[in-house]
Structure formats: structure tokens, C-alpha cells
Amino acid sequence: AQKVTQAQTEISVVEKEDVTLDCVYETRDTTYYLFWYKQPPSGELVFLIRRNSFDEQNEISGRYSWNFQKSTSSFNFTITASQVVDSAVYFCALANSGGSNYKLTFGKGTLLTVNP
Amino acid sequence: DTEVTQTPKHLVMGMTNKKSLKCEQHMGHRAMYWYKQKAKKPPELMFVYSYEKLSINESVPSRFSPECPNSSLLNLHLHALQPEDSALYLCASSQLRGVTEAFFGQGTRLTVV
Numbered sequence: 001a002q003k004v005t006q007a008q009t010e011i012s013v014v015e016k017e018d019v020t021l022d023c024v025y026e027t028r029d030t031t032y033y034l035f036w037y038k039q040p041p042s043g044e045l046v047f048l049i050r051r052n053s054f055d056e057q058n059e060i061s062g063r064y065s066w067n068f069q070k071s072t073s074s075f076n077f078t079i080t081a082s083q084v085v086d087s088a089v090y091f092c093a094l095a096n097s098g099g100s101n102y103k104l105t106f107g108k109g110t111l112l113t114v115n116p
Numbered sequence: 117d118t119e120v121t122q123t124p125k126h127l128v129m130g131m132t133n134k135k136s137l138k139c140e141q142h143m144g145h146r147a148m149y150w151y152k153q154k155a156k157k158p159p160e161l162m163f164v165y166s167y168e169k170l171s172i173n174e175s176v177p178s179r180f181s182p183e184c185p186n187s188s189l190l191n192l193h194l195h196a197l198q199p200e201d202s203a204l205y206l207c208a209s210s211q212l213r214g215v216t217e218a219f220f221g222q223g224t225r226l227t228v229v
Contacts, residue, residue, distance in 0.1 A: 045220035106158035
């Protein structure tokens with residue numbers, strides 16, 4: 001069985017603060033894929049990053065960075081110098097490599113509020 | 117063009133009504149998905165279509181009937197819904213080469229009265 005845990009239900013920060021969203025996953029598969037999605041109030045899930053289990057390199061994209069550690073089964077997401085537009089629900093998700101059909105297992109999400 | 121378009125954006129329907137949700141993508145993706153999302157919850161997978169064929173049905177009640185008329189379109193036909201079916205219904209699509217990112221539409225906010 002697969003499971004994704006986002007222990008932080010809600011986080012509130014002041015603009016320009018750095019914030020880290022935690023994600024811990026469980027899977028028995030040796031090949032798997034991890035994702036982060038952003039869901040603003042408009043409802044659309046916006047893809048942020050995909051990482052496969054063989055690629056533990058951390059990634060930076062502008063103010064966003066991701067820390068993937070297989071040893072602790074974690075895939076944490078950091079926003080540097082947060083902005084009000086970063087306010088959204090952020091979901092971490094896990095997929096196995098089950099052929100061409102895959103199912104995303106989502107964490108419960110973290111509501112990030114960035115205050116001016 | 118990385119867009120998935122869903123219509124309508126909002127829908128209110130009675131329990132005896134029949135309605136359809138529509139989803140369209142022009143990214144050449146051959147996998148399409150329906151997810152259901154209740155308030156303050158993560159999305160839950162309902163159906164997956166691969167090459168216009170239903171490949172995954174997550175034990176969804178028959179009052180939800182999916183249809184994939186062609187590689188760009190995905191419909192969800194609704195009939196005799198219950199108030200607890202009120203939710204945000206999200207459509208997504210992805211490539212069929214391995215596990216790639218899924219692109220989501222803005223969803224249809226459905227209220228069953």
C-alpha cells in the first residue's frame with residue numbers, strides 16, 4: 001500500500017519568509033515517482049515537479065527548491081522569500097510505475113497562507 | 117499549449133436530473149482521468165482512460181458514467197446523484213509514456229440539491 005503524509009495541515013507566514021512544506025511517503029516499490037502540485041483557490045492543480053526514485057538530486061527552480069531523501073522517505077519543498085501569490089494548498093503525491101496507467105496517491109495537503 | 121478545459125465551471129443539479137461534465141485537451145495526451153475532490157480533502161481518482169478505453173474504475177457508483185468519445189474529449193455523465201456527491205470534479209490528462217506529470221483542469225464545482 002502507498003501512503004503520503006503531509007503532517008502540516010496549515011502554515012501561515014509573513015511575506016519574504018522562507019517556508020518548508022514536509023512530505024513523507026511510504027511505498028514497497030523500488031521504482032516510484034513523487035510530485036508536488038499547487039492548488040490555488042481557483043481549483044486547478046498546477047504541476048510543480050516530478051521526481052523519480054532513482055534521481056535523488058535536489059532541484060531548484062527560482063524561489064522553489066526540493067529536497068529528496070530516500071533514506072528518510074521524504075520529499076520536502078521549500079519556498080524562499082515567500083510571496084502572497086504563493087498562498088495555496090500544496091499537495092505531495094506518489095505514483096508507482098504500474099505501466100501506462102498510474103494512480104496518484106495524494107497527501108492531505110498543506111494550506112499555505114502568506115500574509116503581506 | 118498545456119491546458120485542460122472543463123465545462124461547466126459550476127453546476128447545480130437536482131437529484132433526478134441528468135447532466136454531463138465535459139473535459140477537453142489538445143496536448144496529444146492519450147491518458148485522461150477523472151478525480152473527485154471534497155472540500156479540504158485531496159483529490160480521489162475515479163476513472164482512467166488509456167487510448168480512449170476505460171482502464172481503471174475505482175469502484176465508482178454507476179450513477180457516474182464516463183465516456184471518452186475521442187482522444188481529446190472526456191465526459192462524465194451524471195444521473196440520480198445524491199447530495200453527498202457535491203464536490204469539485206477535476207479532469208486531468210497525461211502522456212502514456214511512463215509516469216509523467218498529469219495536467220489538471222480548473223474543475224467543475226458540482227452541487228446536488
